[in-house]
Amino acid sequence: MALQSTQGFWPVAAAIGGNFFVMVIKFFAAVSSGSSSMLSEAVHSLADTVNQILLLIGLGRSIKKADESFEYGYGNERFFWALISACGVLFVGAGVTLYNGISALTKPHEVEFSALVFGVLLVSFVIESYTFFVAARALKKDFPRANWSERLSRADPSTLSVYLEDAVAVLGIVVASASITLSYYTGNAIWDAVGSVLIAILLGAIAITLIVKNRSYLIGRAMPEELQEEVIELLRVEPAIEKVIDFKSVTVGFGVYRIKCEVEFNGSALLREAYRDKALRAEYEEVHGDFEAFKRFCADYADRIPRLIGKKIDDIEAHIKKLHAGIRHIDIEIN
The missing domain is CATH 3.30.70.1350 (Cation efflux protein, cytoplasmic domain)
Structure with missing residues (x-):
């Protein structure tokens, strides 16, 4: 089976390209503005890019043919690499973002309010929304008769990971925008720090969800x-x-x-x-x-x-x- 026809490939591929571009412009905006929320968003996009590369590795290895060492094939490679990816979201994405937010709370600094920051957030919002749409479309195609709760429950870990991470990315951009705006109008940088903490909490929640799902497959989950x-x-x-x-x-x-x-x-x-x-x-x-x-x-x-x-x-x-x-x-x- 070709990698391109593997379930979950296109959502992961689209997410890698989109998140890499978003990561670059967010780091540029974070350095320019000094915003804690923007830096958290940049770290979030970096974590997403690396984690989705891990998902792609898992997809590629999962289609290897069975051999004498693995007589039932390498299908579980998908779950192993998705688990590593989820751990990356938890420790790199959520962990670094939380540390950054707490640091900003204990040592507040001035946040620069500029058109560049909001321009970057707007571009990021459009790109993250598109990759989110690609993952949502794949889920709908795979389970046309199911409701969204059932789709998320039955989704393959790679597509689910992209869907949840991009959902948090879109929501994170809204949180970062609100945090920076509140910091500017109130003159209190604590709002920017709070935004970072909220983004970290969101990342931690989806990471734990993905870890639990992939763990169940790796320890021998039964068929539906x-x-x-x-x-x-x-x-x-x-x-x-x-x-x-x-x-x-x-x-x-x-x-x-x-x-x-x-x-x-x-x-x-x-x-x-x-x-x-x-x-x-x-x-x-x-x-x-x-x-x-x-x-x-x-x-x-x-x-x-x-x-x-x-x-x-x-x-x-x-x-x-x-x-x-x-x-x-x-x-x-x-x-």
């Missing part, structure tokens, strides 16, 4: 409950299966699952399957009264049933994979 119920129902309606004793699933990549289930086969159904072309009574008539023929029948029967079970399991697995392409690995065990 509704999908699990559908697969169990497919097994239950199969005539050859008497009952499903145990069912487990694990995510091995975004939208890619491995399932393991223990079932009890229906002996009568297997018997009918084994002798559907030749009546069992006819077999009985052939071996009746002939012990050697009966032994041959038993040997043939003992050989036929395991092969029939194996073929039936292969058919069931193929049927499940046909209906649910994301289920790539299936292990059916007989009780």
